[in-house]
Amino acid sequence: MSGIPLHAAAENNDVAAIEKLLADGAEIDARDGTGATALLVAVHANRVEAAKVLIDAGANVNAKDKIEDSPYLYAGARGHLEILKVILAHGADLKSVNRYGGTALIPASERGHVETVRTLIAAGVDVDHVNKLHWTALLEAIILGDGGERHQEIVDLLVKAGADVNLADGKGMTPLQHARASGYKEIEATLLAAGAQ
Template identity: 50%
Template sequence: MAPTPRNQRLLDAARRGDTDGVRTALADGAAVETRDEELRSPLLLAALGDHVDAARVLVDAGADPDAQDSRHDSPWLVTGVTGSVAMLRVLLPAGPDLTLRNRFGGIALIPACERGHVEYVRALLAETAIDVDHVNDLGWTALLEAVILGDGGLAHAETVELLLAHGATPDLPDGDGVTPLAHAERRGFTTLAALLRDAA
């Protein structure tokens, strides 16, 4: 069913990052948890666009940071994809579920490590109790993703250092029994391999 006009105005304002438009739509009675055709909430649309001020208004209005769309994305989960520390800090007071899983069975930490979002990973590990050894449906931890899907460069080296410093198990293997160190060696990532050897 299509959103009502007032709900559509809220969705459009959130997608654009129009903070005043979000406030006006809410004041006019728009539902803070209305959904678009892909089941995305206004807060998810704001998070996808990194519209921090609009998201803050929505959070203050009681928006759910865990509301998932048809792809199992949520406002909280997509911060791991965008790497937005500012959005992370807007959503944290709303009490997001740190165990919420995306369509790959991963938590917010895993895509952030895959992409080498160093400052986001630093903030997430320092400011939450997220599970650093969570295993997704592929059998991969955040550490494995940083090695397997990263480029072996500085950002992924810093990401690996942060994970290890926060208690990531250095030799936790993938579903085939291959460790992060073995993956790093196979890919010729000498810096990552040295970090993993030192942590073993």
């Protein structure tokens, strides 16, 4: 629980308190000890109403905390889809990256957030962005995914969005090689159909 009233109100999803604090001159993008704004606190807790009020009042959707998370990046990574859609409509920086050098699409793909992946692709996030691990969203979905239905669907979405199926990791292993090594037959078939080597 934060010592900053606006942050506490955001964490508690207390819209009335947020509106009163802002009307009384609370600084909308004030930071707590972790560097988080009230909006990021709301996003962490998936407090949709609090997030909407803060965004509508002009909260910065791209303000990063000390570990380089922003409301936009965190909502995408965690699959907080309702908040993410509002953030995307309010100036999300699609090129911004997290502490791993990855866009919101990469952790969303890894964690199996199908609708979030679909939403981020539609918003125009670069499907072939490479993070500091030399992994793309496609590679993360295969390497860190479980090969199940959600990750199969994400691989399909990424491929249909034009992801480079032959973009290898830092060691030169391709998505197809990773899929085969993990025994993910359905993903392997999707990749092969898309011309994977």
